[in-house]
Amino acid sequence: MGRAVQRRLVGLTAVVAALGMTATLSGCGSGSGDGDVTLKLVAADYGTGAENSSEKYWDDVAGKFEKENPGIKVDVSVYSWKDVDRKVAEMVKAGEAPDIAQIGAYADYAKAGKLYTADETIAIRTSANFLPSLTDAGEVGGNLYGLPFVASTRLLFYNKGLFAKAGLGAPQTWDDIRNDATALDKRGVTYPFALPLGQEESQAETLMWLLSGGGGYTDEAGNYAIDSEANIATLEWLKDNLVGKKLTGPVPPGKLDRAKAFDAFTDGEVGMLNGHPTLMQEAEKKGVQVGMVPLPGVDGPTKGSMGVADWMMGFKQNGHRVEIGKFLDFAYQDDNVLAFADQYDLLPVTSSASAAMEADDKHKSLHEFLSALPNSQLYPFGKTSWAQASETIKERIGSAVEPGGNPESVLVDIATKARQAESAE
Incomplete structure (x- = not known):
C-alpha cells in the first residue's frame, strides 16, 4: 500500500519578523488576513516508484510558488492512487479537510457544500482556459467545482x-x-x-x-x-x-x-x-x-472518443479562499501544466498548454490523443x-x-x- 510522502516547506516567517513586518493577505474566513498561512495540499502519485514520484513535481511547484508569494507556505502530502481518495475522505470525515486536493472525484464534496466554486477562487483567465469538454464534466448544479487537472483519451x-x-x-x-x-x-x-x-x-x-x-x-x-x-x-x-x-x-x-x-x-x-x-x-x-x-x-x-480526467478542488473548511486561488492560478500556468503532462505522457487540460504541445514536434506521438480530447466524452463525474x-x-x-x-x-x-x-x- 502507498505510504504518504510528506514535506514541509519553510516560509519567510523569520525574514518578515526580522524586518518587523506582518504579511497581510486579503481573503475571507479564519487564517486569511493576518500572518502566515499554510495550505495543506493532498495529491495523487502518478509515478511508478521513488524515481518518478509526483512528490518531485509538487516539491518544485510549491517551492516556486512560495518564492513568489511570501507569507503562504505549502504542506504537500502525496499518496498512491490506491490510497489517495480514501485518505481525503478520512480527513474530511475527521474535520481535517485539506485546503486543496488533487484526486479522482469531487461531486460528493460539492453536493455536501464543502468545496469552493471556481468563481470563488481562481482568476477568470484560468477558468476560461480550461478545455470546455472537461469543465462540463466538472460542474454540479451549473457551478464549476472540479477543476480538471490532467486528461487522457483512448x-x-x-x-x-x-x-x-x-x-x-x-x-x-x-x-x-x-x-x-x-x-x-x-x-x-x-x-x-x-x-x-x-x-x-x-x-x-x-x-x-x-x-x-x-x-x-x-x-x-x-x-x-x-x-x-x-x-x-x-x-x-x-x-x-x-x-x-x-x-x-x-x-x-x-x-x-x-x-x-x-x-x-x-x-x-x-x-x-x-x-x-x-x-x-x-x-x-x-x-x-x-x-x-x-x-x-x-x-x-x-x-x-472516451476521455478520462482527474480533478483539483478547494475545500472551504479552513477558510483559505484567497490563498487557494493564488496557488491554483500558479499551478495552472503553462509551464507547470506541460511539465506534469510531459513527465507522465498525459494530456494538458488547458487550451494554451494544449496548443503548445500540438506545436511541439517533441510531442508528436501524443498529437492523435490531443486531437481526440476536445470531442471526448467523460464519465458522468457530476453525479454523486x-x-x-x-x-x-x-x-x-x-x-x-x-x-x-x-x-x-x-x-x-x-x-x-x-x-x-x-x-x-
Missing part, C-alpha cells in the same frame, strides 16, 4: 508487426475487428483482441465500446441510459462476435484486468486492444511497433451516484459477454441500481 492500438505478417490493414469497423482477430487467431496470436472487463477498470473499456455503438452511460439530457437498446446491441455483438468466437484470448474478459492486458501487449502477445499514451511509450520501449486509430464503430471510426454505478459496472459487466450471459439483463440491473442511487441523492 484509441485502438494494434501491433503493426503482427498485422503486417498477417497482411492486415488498420481496422475501421467492427467487422474489420472481427475479421482481423480471426486472421490473427489462425496465426496463433495469444490475444487477437484483448478485452479487459475485469474489475480493475472495466468501466472504461465498457464506455469505449458503448460509444462506438452509438450509446453511452447517459443520454443527451444527462440521465442514465445504461440499458439503452444501443448499449444492449453493443454487448451482444461483443458476446457473439469476439468472446463467443474465442478471439479474446485465454483469460475470460471478466477476469482480465487492464494491467495484465497491457503487459501482454508490450510482450507482443496482443493483436488489438484499447490503450492510452502511457501504453504506447511502454510498448515501443520493448520493441513493439504500435499502430493507433479511433475505435472502429459499426460503419466506420467512432466520432467521439456515479461512484456506486461504476463499482456495479466493474462487478457485473464481464458476465454480460461470457458464454451463456445475458447482456440485456445485466445492463438493466446495473441501470436500475444507478437510477436508485441517483434518486437517493
